[in-house]
Amino acid sequence: MRYGRPQVRSTRSPLTEEEKQNKPKVTKAFLRRILSYLLPYWPRLALVFAAIILSSLLGLLPPLLSGRIIDDGLLGRDFPLLVQLILLSFIVLIIANLINVLENYLTTWVAQHIIYDMKNQMYDHLQQMSHRFFTNNHQGDIITRMTTDINGVQSVVVGTLTRLVSNTIILVTTFAALVQKNWLLALISMIIVPLFILPTNQVGNRRWSLTMAKQEQTDASNQLFNETLSVSGQLLVKLFTRESKEYAKFEKINREITRLSIREILVGRWFRVIFDTFTNMGPMIIYLAGGFLMIKMGSGLTVGDITVVVALLGRLYLPVNVLLTIQVDIIRSLALFSRIFEYFDIPVEIKNSPQAIVPKECAGTIVFEHVSFHYEGKPVLKNINLTIEKGKSVAIVGPSGTGKTTLINLIPRLYDVTGGRVLLDGQDVRDLDLNFLRQNIGMVAQDTYLFNGTIRENLHYANEHAQEEDLIRVCREANIYDFIRTLPDGFDTLVGNRGLKLSGGEKQRLAIARVLLKDPKVLIMDEATSSLDSLSESLIQEAIEPILKGRTSVIIAHRLSTIMAVNDIIVLQEGEIVQQGTHWELLKEDGLYKLLYETQFKIALEDLEHR
Incomplete structure (x- = not known):
């Protein structure tokens, strides 16, 4: 598990009004139904959670060892101990990363097999649908449920579920380590959290609105492609000499997509500047507070202790940010299952009688x-x-x-x-x-x-x-x-x-x-x-x-x-x-x-x- 400055991930877009209004009704039966797809793979999921816990605990060791490296190795001028501590940190880091690889393999394996099961079930179910079903529903919607929606299950298993568990464990273990090291510095380290929560939500809202606007233009562009670049569409364009008109229409849409893309990217970059500024303020505040306690108050804190607290901050801020926005992922994950179950729940209209007759031959009357x-x-x-x-x-x-x-x-x-x-x-x-x-x-x-x-x-x-x-x-x-x-x-x-x-x-x-x-x-x-x-x-x-x-x-x-x-x-x-x-x-x-x-x-x- 990495330590130091946190990786900046793209902010998750907030829920739209439509998503808020159409949130799936979560019942015990609904949750049991979701779990029914996970239960066949519970041994591997148990290994995943064990790997997450072990990886989170091992991830604490390099920051904690850095304190001893500074106090006992460098300041204590004990070179053999310094070498041992550095080697130990290196070994721990390798083991933690290997466990991460195992965790990623297991979660991907489970997700892909759940997708395999659901696609088989969906295809079999769709094959049994009556002719009425296919005449009443759009082909694109049927294919979307069969592909995009079910494929999205991987992001639920690999993303939402494991992110919820891993970030919760990282947050708890990191805060516990901070309190154990120095409870006062642990509380001070939390002061910076509200400073990046607000811009995270504001930038997320702004970025989402730009993304939606760009998606509307992209949809218009795709529609234009489908209509004018198909065999029949191109024939019509040529026969009515509409090439220049269609080009002008596309050029306008393309120009708007370019403008919105630039704005969207710049919003993300400004966010990274803000995020980096606030997350770097945390270590500065800890250095200031730790220095005050050491120099002015005669505290027993050491340079190594302050270094450990600063190193642990990187493990603290990112989980807080993730967990603050995890509700969006959870709602969207439940909505994904709701859409899939909606198709599964369509009754088979034309089906065999329980005592279906199979005559020896057919005459044809x-x-x-x-x-x-x-x-x-x-x-x-x-x-x-x-x-x-x-x-x-x-x-x-x-x-x-x-x-x-x-x-x-x-x-x-x-x-x-x-x-x-x-x-x-x-x-x-x-x-x-x-x-x-x-x-x-x-x-x-x-x-x-x-x-x-x-x-x-x-x-x-x-x-x-x-x-x-x-x-x-x-x-x-x-x-x-x-x-x-x-x-x-x-x-x-x-x-x-x-x-x-x-x-x-x-x-x-x-x-x-x-x-x-x-x-x-x-x-x-x-x-x-x-x-x-x-x-x-x-x-x-x-x-x-x-x-x-x-x-x-x-x-x-x-x-x-x-x-x-x-x-x-x-x-x-x-x-x-x-x-x-x-x-x-x-x-x-x-x-x-x-x-x-x-x-x-x-x-x-x-x-x-x-x-």
Whole structure:
């Protein structure tokens, strides 16, 4: 443990008004919950505290030995003793520093394993969240809880907890040593404490306000980066020739950040000047008081005693400063755990029944019985009754916002019904094992998502054991194989972030191939051909019937190619089935389907006839 002048650490910022208002409610249950993460590692934590105590006690020896070095060694002119005392001080210092290394290793080890446990628990918990959770919460907030918040636990264990314990022990042991040496000088040494408490708080407040102002400008800068330096943003800037305007906007923000940074740094430097001034006043006062007691009062104090008191002052002031501001760290540490627990406490909405059924096989018959669904109190689906026989295909059409996507999301239990039930082969899907249910359902979403990897890796996500011939087969079925063959790296071609290197049609055909590789009994396609150009649509049209053959298929369709291939068409309007039948049957009725056909499908039909 170092002695002499204390190290100046950056002042911790005070609590904001928002932090004060949102302080977590500390209860026994809350504290027990925090301790539950520490208890598995209590043997190592016990070693940490033992190391802190031992290090604090050993840290007292060099200052105390310095008194004997001066009185007995130097003034007593005993050179052998002087050498022994210096060697002893050196050995003690090495041992104390080695113990500090051990303490840092142990606290880091414990912190990292707590983070490991919490991240595993959080990831597992998030994986069980319903689709509703991910649509209602910002992705950035979810990632922040998973990374920044949990990583912050290390600062709680390594920082707040150990700093509280170590500084308390250092303060107690140092003050006890001062009193033992000379109680009057010990009291005098405390006079200087109020002189640096006040500027510490004032500078902390000022620095915090500057930091917050700079953070606001930094946020604005990051927002500008995200908007203007992304692929889509840059395209927009160029097309509207806004380069100079955006540069002027950034230059203004950057200039303000520079100005605030300079002020923030200077505030810190002035604080260090003030801190150094006041902490150096302590030894001067001790020299003055000690000299007065020795010279004027005939006290038994020695030069060595005064030197010991001065050396111990450095161990006294820093712990006082730390403990005066430790409340901020404690509140923020508790708030950190509160944010983490907030996510842990979100109930798992979609989960397996305790007696989940795992049938031997899936035939694929789907039945909706009086199904209704409400979202945040708003009715989305109303009394839906529908039977889809195994191996048959159904297209769902209707205006936007009528509940088409919600209806198909009920089949794999991305949501659960709020009324009625959905049956698969006569079993309520809520009673089926989730893995069994979803393994037998393949879904192609409108917003095709590809991982930033190769075509092969994206296909293998559906079936990691698939062979090369399997990949070729499904890609032929989805009419994407001829395109893949033209690529220099074939299946090992990188698709880029979210498949950015592929066109919309190529991504969707690849997504269809990926689902086919899964070979599901039930195939769900949510406007899966909506992004295809005319050529791609033609390719899918050629393949759509063999894709649907032998599978129960439910398709949200805006494309004529899909509608013409299905066995039945369901027309939804305001969450209700208003028409049902084949394409030609529905055209004979003066209903919504005929209107959709006239305004949406007929143009596509005429386009096909003229090819």
